[in-house]
Amino acid sequence: xxxxxxxxxxxxxxxxxxxxxxxxxxxxxxxxxxxxxxxxxxxxxxxxxxxxxxxxxxxxxxxxxxxxxxxxxxxxxxxxxxxxxxxxxxxxxxxxxxxxxxxxxxxxxxxxxxxxxxxxxxxxxxxxxxxxxxxxxxxxxxxxxxxxxxxxxxxxxxxxxxxxxxx
Numbered sequence: 001x002x003x004x005x006x007x008x009x010x011x012x013x014x015x016x017x018x019x020x021x022x023x024x025x026x027x028x029x030x031x032x033x034x035x036x037x038x039x040x041x042x043x044x045x046x047x048x049x050x051x052x053x054x055x056x057x058x059x060x061x062x063x064x065x066x067x068x069x070x071x072x073x074x075x076x077x078x079x080x081x082x083x084x085x086x087x088x089x090x091x092x093x094x095x096x097x098x099x100x101x102x103x104x105x106x107x108x109x110x111x112x113x114x115x116x117x118x119x120x121x122x123x124x125x126x127x128x129x130x131x132x133x134x135x136x137x138x139x140x141x142x143x144x145x146x147x148x149x150x151x152x153x154x155x156x157x158x159x160x161x162x163x164x165x166x167x
Contacts, residue, residue, distance in 0.1 A: 026135045028133045031130050032163055038130070038132060038159075039096075039099040043101050044067060052162045073106065089104065090104050092104050103121070110151070114145065118137045120136075
């Protein structure tokens with residue numbers, strides 16, 4: 001007699017709810033072959049971003065630590081979905097070899113909807129064109145909260161603004 005595993009065991013309710021609230025979104029944007037400059041901007045000179053995309057980002061100030069180092073906290077003013085918004089982000093990791101910077105949103109408007117948001121900015125500098133990959137990992141406060149697709153669109157537009165004016 002052959003036994004076929006029964007995969008219909010229900011998941012515990014708590015696990016189902018957590019899975020429904022957690023998610024990941026990824027966007028890739030092709031840019032001119034100056035990805036190393038893009039990485040350095042986000043890592044060491046984010047205070048220049050408002051000059052490159054003033055309609056989206058109005059201000060970026062150092063709040064804590066030293067710019068370009070792990071642990072530094074940045075305070076952002078930005079225009080999102082028709083509203084003036086604020087955020088504080090902490091740099092959690094910088095990998096210059098992989099051109100990858102990891103951020104956590106630690107305060108601000110997005111935390112009214114999300115328990116946490118982690119953002120990863122990776123720049124692939126191989127090949128004739130470079131690719132910026134924005135990855136957002138998040139946990140919503142409730143199932144009614146939308147996935148942060150609009151936030152991903154915001155970062156796509158911001159990436160293109162920076163490419164137009166800086167790269």
